[in-house]
Amino acid sequence: MRVFIDTPEKIAEMAAQKYVDLLRRKPNAILGGATGSTPLGLYAQLAKLCSEGKVSFKDATSFNLDEYVGLDGTHDQSYRYFMNENLFKHIDIPIERTFVPSGIDTDPATAAAYDEAIKAAGGIDMQLLGIGNNGHIGFNEPGTPFGSITHMVELTESTRTANARFFNSIDEVPTHAVTMGIKTVMNARSIILMAIGKAKAEIIKATIQGEVTPQVPASVLQLHPDVDVFLDYEAAALL
Numbered sequence: 001m002r003v004f005i006d007t008p009e010k011i012a013e014m015a016a017q018k019y020v021d022l023l024r025r026k027p028n029a030i031l032g033g034a035t036g037s038t039p040l041g042l043y044a045q046l047a048k049l050c051s052e053g054k055v056s057f058k059d060a061t062s063f064n065l066d067e068y069v070g071l072d073g074t075h076d077q078s079y080r081y082f083m084n085e086n087l088f089k090h091i092d093i094p095i096e097r098t099f100v101p102s103g104i105d106t107d108p109a110t111a112a113a114y115d116e117a118i119k120a121a122g123g124i125d126m127q128l129l130g131i132g133n134n135g136h137i138g139f140n141e142p143g144t145p146f147g148s149i150t151h152m153v154e155l156t157e158s159t160r161t162a163n164a165r166f167f168n169s170i171d172e173v174p175t176h177a178v179t180m181g182i183k184t185v186m187n188a189r190s191i192i193l194m195a196i197g198k199a200k201a202e203i204i205k206a207t208i209q210g211e212v213t214p215q216v217p218a219s220v221l222q223l224h225p226d227v228d229v230f231l232d233y234e235a236a237a238l239l
């Protein structure tokens with residue numbers, strides 16, 4: 001793992017540069033997307049670079065990590081809606097080549113087909129990840145087997161509480177999600193992990209310097225050969 005520590009603005013720029021480099025080398029790259037607060041600075045930077053003609057996504061394809069069960073793409077808290085509003089509308093990626101797991105069709109076969117679609121597209125070149133306070137990546141909560149592929153999960157109370165800030169009340173936070181599995185994530189050729197803020201400091205220490213264990217799902221990234229970790233000073237405070 002290569003670890004970079006700087007301000008939130010600077011790490012967003014550094015992560016954006018990884019996209020610029022990849023898309024110059026491989027314009028039809030397959031990108032793995034994430035939602036949440038953490039990538040917002042990066043997405044704003046990508047939108048800026050795209051509008052300035054410094055990067056183009058016109059031949060790229062994107063597969064997102066996860067989606068809430070029960071929310072369709074028109075719901076303003078769905079991850080499809082988040083991606084459209086915070087990234088896809090502002091860059092030149094063809095919307096038909098952007099994929100988010102279905103939160104409506106929760107048939108296990110449909111979830112597994114997501115992994116097949118990724119494989120058929122050639123596999124993910126660069127997967128972006130945030131990290132939950134409990135170490136989840138995607139919505140792979142502690143205890144998820146490292147061999148898991150895209151599947152439906154029950155969200156932990158800690159995750160529902162953390163995400164309640166986006167809803168009117170915790171009761172509105174979905175109880176389940178569909179997420180790429182840990183194996184799906186680990187199959188990506190390269191990975192960017194980002195974390196911002198002091199609430200992430202403990203789990204970042206466990207992820208980077210702790211034991212590799214399903215109890216800290218992100219710790220599996222220690223076993224991946226090509227991971228860049230971008231942290232702000234607060235998230236890196238305990239390293």
Ligand code: F6R
Nearest residue numbers: 034035036037038130131132138
């Ligand atoms: C989002 C996702 C989650 C988030 C994580 C951190 O698609 O899969 O793992 O990355 O919950 O969320 P934020 O960035 O809001 O702290």
